[in-house]
Amino acid sequence: MLQLSGAGKRFGQKLLFEDVNWLITPNERTGLVGGNGTGKSTLLKILSGMESLDYGQRTHVRGMTLGYLPQDGLALSGRSVFEECLSVFDELRDMEKESEALTHILSDADPKSREYAAAADRYSEIADHLHVHDIYTLDAQVGAVLGGLGFSKEDWQRRTEEFSGGWQMRIALAKLLLQKPSLLLLDEPTNHLDLESRNWLEDYLHNYENAFILISHDRYFLDVTVNKIVEVWNKRMHVYHGNYEKYLTLKEERRAQIMAAYKNQRDRIEALEAFINRFRAQATKAKQVQSRIKELEKIERIEVPEEEATIHFKFPQPPASGRTVIEVTNLTKHYGEKRVLDNVSFTIERGDRIALVGANGAGKSTMIRMLSGLEDPTSGTLKLGHNVLADYFAQDQYKVLDGNAEMLDDITGSNPRVDVVTLRSLLGCFMFTGDDVFKKLGVLSGGERNRYAMAKMLVSPANFLLLDEPTNHLDLRAKDVLLDAIREFSGTVIFVSHDRYFIDGLATRVFEVEDRRVHIYPGNYEDYLFRKGGGIPTNTAEAKAKLTTDTATNSHIDAATGMFKPVKQAGSAAIETSTSTHEIEGSLAPVTATPKTNVKRLNPIKLKQLEDRVAAIENELPDLEARILAAEQQQAAFTTAEAARAIATELDTLREQHAARTAEWEELAMQLEEQTTA
Incomplete structure (x- = not known):
């Protein structure tokens, strides 16, 4: 369907990848993975035709259609949400109008005329096309996709320009899903989705009739949607069949095989070199020496892949709090006429790791802000326990950073007891390497500053952490560092996250915010779904x-x-x-x-x-x-x-x-x- 042959791409002086050969078939269900800066998004743009290759060529079959969703940057305006999504069917609706015009021609023209025959042929062609594309269910198709992506019926008639950037990306995703192109290219499609919408998208892609390739830092999402992983690593493309979990196993097996082959080859090379050096000067051994020299020259040396740095970071353990961390009694929160929470009561104890889940707008962020003391309840009480030190991480945490401070100096000041080598390793996990650590915080993008704010929190944590979307802007490696660190943290954590793998690996209880109430479930997200x-x-x-x-x-x-x-x-x-x-x-x-x-x-x-x-x-x-x-x-x-x-x-x-x-x-x-x- 689409093929890359000997493909290579540079970004300035940096070589992103080379010698990429990839045949994409009509049943492609592939996850594209690799570290930040390896060229994943660039490769996706090349597949979409938006960027050109520096080496090699890209070919595709005639008639195939492509749909590409970038990470962000799309802005729509001028129509309602429903009209914008319905616009993907403009060609079909134009054909429907043409079909209506043809019926008038057929009713007026002489059945024996050429005009009648031409109109009849065209009408038949259009009718078949409209039947294949189910023209009479277009409104229902649009409604199903918008509902799945979290748009309420009240939102359907709102203007697209009224929505934030994240919701604009949802609209763009809805349009692509409705188009059903031959090859769907999705760059971080779950970035702006809540858990319910992600679950819906998983099912949609599971039943998608055409091919798709996606980039995602959501491990669970990759596990349940793809059957092949393509890794961009060490300037090459490596293919693994299976989902993400299988890829991790196969990658480790491949590395073990390479290391075993490398050792065997080194043993053989050393034996050959030892023989050559020992008998080079003896005329009676000249023939054997020359034979071994030729064998040595013919050996194609195995290259050992560079070790991927594995960072394990532990929280400096905070002072212990009392057994009861916070006691909430009859908590109520209203915004004017809008009622968010009504008469909510619960207790959080030391060592709890609580995931707050619920649909967008249910009140999760409101709840966590009230628990942190940043927002007052309308009524009810929140009582902190003995020696509880709370620290809050917001979705826009970067706004409280000092823009004039240098990154390494700022994080060192957070906890002088942590050595610089450990701090630089930690910053590396959050994608700050080399001279990046000497940058002023003010020059970083919003996503970069949020990543830095999370790294800074790890250095000197309180004993009660309240985290609102801590995994935003983190790649798989950084998420694993954060997950391992919180697992070994002796304090108490309550967090909001849309990353299923992160919740499953961390939560000991799930608080579901729904219908102005909080429903409590023991266990992780899997246990919550089991009980629910x-x-x-x-x-x-x-x-x-x-x-x-x-x-x-x-x-x-x-x-x-x-x-x-x-x-x-x-x-x-x-x-x-x-x-x-x-x-x-x-x-x-x-x-x-x-x-x-x-x-x-x-x-x-x-x-x-x-x-x-x-x-x-x-x-x-x-x-x-x-x-x-x-x-x-x-x-x-x-x-x-x-x-x-x-x-x-x-x-x-x-x-x-x-x-x-x-x-x-x-x-x-x-x-x-x-x-x-x-």
Whole structure:
């Protein structure tokens, strides 16, 4: 569909990449990764045709269409949001008008005339085209995409220029998704999306009928959307088949193979050189020496890739606070007629790592500002515990920095006990390398200053951190540094983030802000979705389908616990053929009842074994449920990071066992029911 051959690109004197060969197929689902400055965005612009190559060539098949979404910088105006999105179908709507005009020609022209024949041919061609593109559902298509990207129906009629830059990028993304080009090129599409919109975009791309290539610093998003990773590294392009998690494994395996081959080659080279040096002066060995010299010259030397610096940073541990960090009682917040929070009460304890989640505009940032003391509630109280030192990181934290200060001097002053080497390594993690550390803060861009503000917070933290979108403007490496640092932090953290992987790896509790209330869930985001979905596992794409009550499976979901409960049917009505789906060890297995007419009678011994196994599972399920609830309660009371990880692992195992036992019980119960009704 599109191909790069021997492609190379320079940025001034810097070579970004060279000798890139890439054949993009119609089923391409690729994540483009690499460090900042390696040329990912430039490569995407080259694929889109916006930039040219310095070396090599770019070719594409005739008739293919391209859609490109930059990271930012798009501004739309002059129309409502709905009209702007509907404009992508202007060609179809013009064809619809032409079709209406052709109907008048056909009604007036002589059926035997050339004019009639030409109009009929064109009308047929247009009708087929409009049918293929489903002309009568255009409004519904626009509404579905706008709703998925977080636009309320009230927003649809607002002018596009009324929206901020982030929402403008959402409009641009909506237009691209509606166009459905042959190749979709997305540069950081999740930057301006909340969690709900990201989840919707994941599903959309999962079902997208054409090819797409995307750049993202959201690890979870890459894991669930792509099946190939292209890494730009060391001025070359490296291809790995699989999602991001698989890429990390394959990359480590590839490096191990290269190092093993390099060692073997070095051993051979050293042996050859030793032989040559030892017998070079002996005439009787001249032939063997020349043979080894030729072999040495023919060896194509293996280049060892440079070690990628791995930085591990630990917070300087803050003074301990009291057990209760903050107690919130009957908290209410109104902005005039707009009610944001009503009568909210909760307690945060030492060691909690709480993720605030909810739709855009639900009140997450308002909540975190009130907890930090920067905004007063309309009513209610917030009581800080003993020796609590709070520090707040805002989305626009860069605004409080001294623009005249030099970066390295400023961060050194934050904590003189941390040595300069460690500080420079930390700044390197946040993409400040070389002479960047001597720049004045005032010359940095907004994103750069936000990254610096986060690095500065890591150097001298308080014991209660309130972080509003701390992962904005961070690449995957910097996010990992931040995640590891907070995991080992002994204080308390409450944070807002739209990065699913970051939340899953950090949160011990989830506070959902919805309908002016705060709903509290123990565990990370995966556990939150599990409970919110009625106990339905969500760790695989297929498992996102909701399980419904089915009388043929003799089970239902307990509303209080979110657990599957076996239910014995009264009477002896015949079981109809049906299929239900249950998760067994991370995969979905269909369980199908057999029609009464095909039942094979079991002998009494087999029947007794079947009854005993059903009874054993019925006794085992309540015990598993009790252990799951106990583990969840343990998880809610954070002690150490190691203990939290152990409890999370045990909880996953127990849930898998419970799902497997439930599925087995349902299958055996159906067989037993069939035996009694046959």
